[in-house]
Amino acid sequence: MSEYHDERRDDAGSRSFFDWTVGGLILLFTLGVFGSVALDAYNSVDKDKTGVRRILAHRWNDRTLVFPIDGVDRQGRRATFDVVVLTKNYGWVRGSTTELEKDDRRLSPQEIQEEVLAPQLRQGLGNARGVIAVGLASQEGDVAREEQRGGLRAVRTAQWVRDVLDDRIPMWTLNLGRYMDPCADCEDTDTSWQRPFIVIAVREADAGAHISEALADAMSGTTNLPAPSRYSAFAFTKFAR
Numbered sequence: 001m002s003e004y005h006d007e008r009r010d011d012a013g014s015r016s017f018f019d020w021t022v023g024g025l026i027l028l029f030t031l032g033v034f035g036s037v038a039l040d041a042y043n044s045v046d047k048d049k050t051g052v053r054r055i056l057a058h059r060w061n062d063r064t065l066v067f068p069i070d071g072v073d074r075q076g077r078r079a080t081f082d083v084v085v086l087t088k089n090y091g092w093v094r095g096s097t098t099e100l101e102k103d104d105r106r107l108s109p110q111e112i113q114e115e116v117l118a119p120q121l122r123q124g125l126g127n128a129r130g131v132i133a134v135g136l137a138s139q140e141g142d143v144a145r146e147e148q149r150g151g152l153r154a155v156r157t158a159q160w161v162r163d164v165l166d167d168r169i170p171m172w173t174l175n176l177g178r179y180m181d182p183c184a185d186c187e188d189t190d191t192s193w194q195r196p197f198i199v200i201a202v203r204e205a206d207a208g209a210h211i212s213e214a215l216a217d218a219m220s221g222t223t224n225l226p227a228p229s230r231y232s233a234f235a236f237t238k239f240a241r
Helices: 002-043 109-116 119-126 143-162 211-219
Strands: 058-061 064-072 076-087 091-092 100-102 128-139 171-178 198-205 235-238
Touching: 058 119, 064 119, 064 171, 076 119, 076 211, 119 198, 128 143, 128 211, 143 171, 143 198, 171 211, 198 211, 198 235, 211 235
Parallel strands: 128 171
Antiparallel strands: 058 064, 064 076, 076 198, 091 100, 128 198, 171 235
């Protein structure tokens, strides 16, 4: 009788272990599927069906937006960046390569120091591995002339930023040239959003990474940043005072 009882108990234990194992595998499978779905949902938050991305920004102050992006060069080496953009009521004066404006009012040199190159911007750029000063021009005018204007704006931006940062931080200029994707059906004739004030901080980079290639990749396919495909140039140059 005791022998029969032991066998039954062993059989029950085997079934219990089997049920627990199967249940555990089902649970792991369910969690895995849920995790994959959740990850896909997370990754698609800032993408539409074509894969175009809308980059989510955070603020350094009430007028400075920061867009974190990352990209790879042609060898697959990665770099991460912070694209620092002033809010849309700030930008380059139309036709100028030396003046910025807020709404329709030109900023004085003191206002550029206090509002554009504010302490939060200086601090945010101050711990970068490198800084890229961006110049660009809106859709009006001849392409060659506007590309020249974009280059001069990049240099002027670099000069402003260089004056408030440690000289040991490497700096480049990036001339994007003229905006080339005008909206013929848009009722708004204001094109100031096509020529914002932009500085890019290089946050991290793999050893040997080609910074300009990784940046071009990172900026491509974005809806709320100046993607290279919407401008006429991508001229990346080491800046020297």
